Amino acid sequence: xxxxxxxxxxxxxxxxxxxxxxxxxxxxxxxxxxxxxxxxxxxxxxxxxxxxxxxxxxxxxxxxxxxxxxxxxxxxxxxxxxxxxxxxxxxxxxxxxxxxxxxxxxxxxxxxxxxxxxxxxxxxxxxxxxxxxxxxxxxxxxxxxxxxxxxxxxxxxxxxxxxxxxxxxxxxxxxxxxxxxxxxxxxxxxxxxxxxxxxxxxxxxxxxxxxxxxxxxxxxxxxxxxxxxxxxxxxxxxxxxxxxxxxxxxxxxxxxxxxxxxxxxxxxxxxxxxxxxxxxxxxxxxxxxxxxxxxxxxxxxxxxxxxxxxxxxxxxxxxxxxxxxxxxxxxxxxxxxxxxxxxxxxxxxxxxxxxxxxxxxxxxxxxxxxxxxxxxxxx
Numbered sequence: 001x002x003x004x005x006x007x008x009x010x011x012x013x014x015x016x017x018x019x020x021x022x023x024x025x026x027x028x029x030x031x032x033x034x035x036x037x038x039x040x041x042x043x044x045x046x047x048x049x050x051x052x053x054x055x056x057x058x059x060x061x062x063x064x065x066x067x068x069x070x071x072x073x074x075x076x077x078x079x080x081x082x083x084x085x086x087x088x089x090x091x092x093x094x095x096x097x098x099x100x101x102x103x104x105x106x107x108x109x110x111x112x113x114x115x116x117x118x119x120x121x122x123x124x125x126x127x128x129x130x131x132x133x134x135x136x137x138x139x140x141x142x143x144x145x146x147x148x149x150x151x152x153x154x155x156x157x158x159x160x161x162x163x164x165x166x167x168x169x170x171x172x173x174x175x176x177x178x179x180x181x182x183x184x185x186x187x188x189x190x191x192x193x194x195x196x197x198x199x200x201x202x203x204x205x206x207x208x209x210x211x212x213x214x215x216x217x218x219x220x221x222x223x224x225x226x227x228x229x230x231x232x233x234x235x236x237x238x239x240x241x242x243x244x245x246x247x248x249x250x251x252x253x254x255x256x257x258x259x260x261x262x263x264x265x266x267x268x269x270x271x272x273x274x275x276x277x278x279x280x281x282x283x284x285x286x287x288x289x290x291x292x293x294x295x296x297x298x299x300x301x302x303x304x305x306x307x308x309x310x311x312x313x314x315x316x317x318x319x320x321x322x323x324x325x326x327x328x329x330x331x332x333x334x335x336x337x338x339x340x341x342x343x344x345x346x347x348x349x350x351x352x353x354x355x356x357x358x359x360x361x362x363x364x365x366x367x368x369x370x371x372x373x374x375x376x377x378x379x
Contacts, residue, residue, distance in 0.1 A: 002268050006363070009301055009304060020041075024037055035291075037286060037290060040298030045321055047281050049273070049326040070206065071084075071214070074328055085327070085331065091193040092333075104339055104343075107139065111128065130226045132339065139192075178215045179207075194214055232340070233347060237354050246313065263301070269294065272291040273291065
């Protein structure tokens with residue numbers, strides 16, 4: 001149900017959405033009687049994500065059963081989550097983002113220069129999405145430029161390799177590097193994100209948490225931001241009139257970004273939340289132990305296929321949950337927001353005639369989250 005029909009929800013999800021804001025997906029046949037729910041209503045999703053009656057820990061099933069990966073803040077509950085979020089927040093302050101802006105602008109400019117020098121047609125997934133996202137995120141984390149290519153390759157392979165053995169091997173290389181980087185940061189903290197955490201709160205965070213944090217931020221920044229940039233470039237060639245407006249009226253950028261984030265919803269769902277006690281969500285009684293999957297695309301595209309859902313940067317702001325809600329509201333939003341604000345307008349300005357290199361060729365998507373496999377563009 002979390003796949004896409006181009007930019008839109010697939011019919012299966014639409015069918016669930018039509019049944020109501022809370023859908024009972026089924027009950028496990030393990031004697032425990034746990035029920036799986038799907039939340040697609042705006043109020044219902046905000047209720048689940050904002051309630052202290054739900055846990056984010058991976059309590060049931062899979063290899064991570066009953067554990068929290070150190071540093072992966074989305075899997076923490078209070079009070080541990082409160083501590084870790086407090087430790088990390090200064091690294092994402094508005095002042096630090098403004099200081100980092102010039103660095104992101106240089107990354108984007110260098111990337112677009114490289115694209116122009118190579119010439120079209122060119123696949124914008126690696127050359128635009130991954131190039132900007134991984135470089136900017138590595139710079140933010142303080143990863144040396146000489147190490148960035150191999151680290152990014154390991155991250156991508158840990159998620160994209162078809163062979164399970166190769167995925168595990170790539171993941172091990174990735175985490176080994178992050179562990180080594182933690183040791184370097186402890187010895188000599190710089191002005192990067194990890195350095196700020198170590199200098200200001202070094203005694204409040206363990207090495208394993210610091211390593212996991214770096215891996216988590218790199219994974220989110222290098223992967224999810226790259227997916228958004230690729231999807232954004234695709235949307236640009238599908239809705240050129242909207243990006244003409246962006247070029248003509250730069251003051252619309254804040255509204256444009258909110259609308260684009262809502263419309264694309266590249267992170268279409270969240271890890272299921274587990275009820276720690278019985279709780280009523282709307283008309284549904286969710287019992288202790290039940291899981292609720294919150295469909296962000298279901299909320300953000302709730303008017304599809306009505307005209308009210310079309311991509312329109314001039315529309316009044318539509319409430320959305322693309323960044324999550326509650327205590328787990330995306331901590332890295334300031335960084336992602338900065339990269340989006342710089343990269344997409346720069347692309348629209350630099351390549352105003354951007355177009356599909358093969359108009360009759362279907363753009364293929366991989367498994368969720370929103371994964372454009374290849375995007376050959378020309379200009």
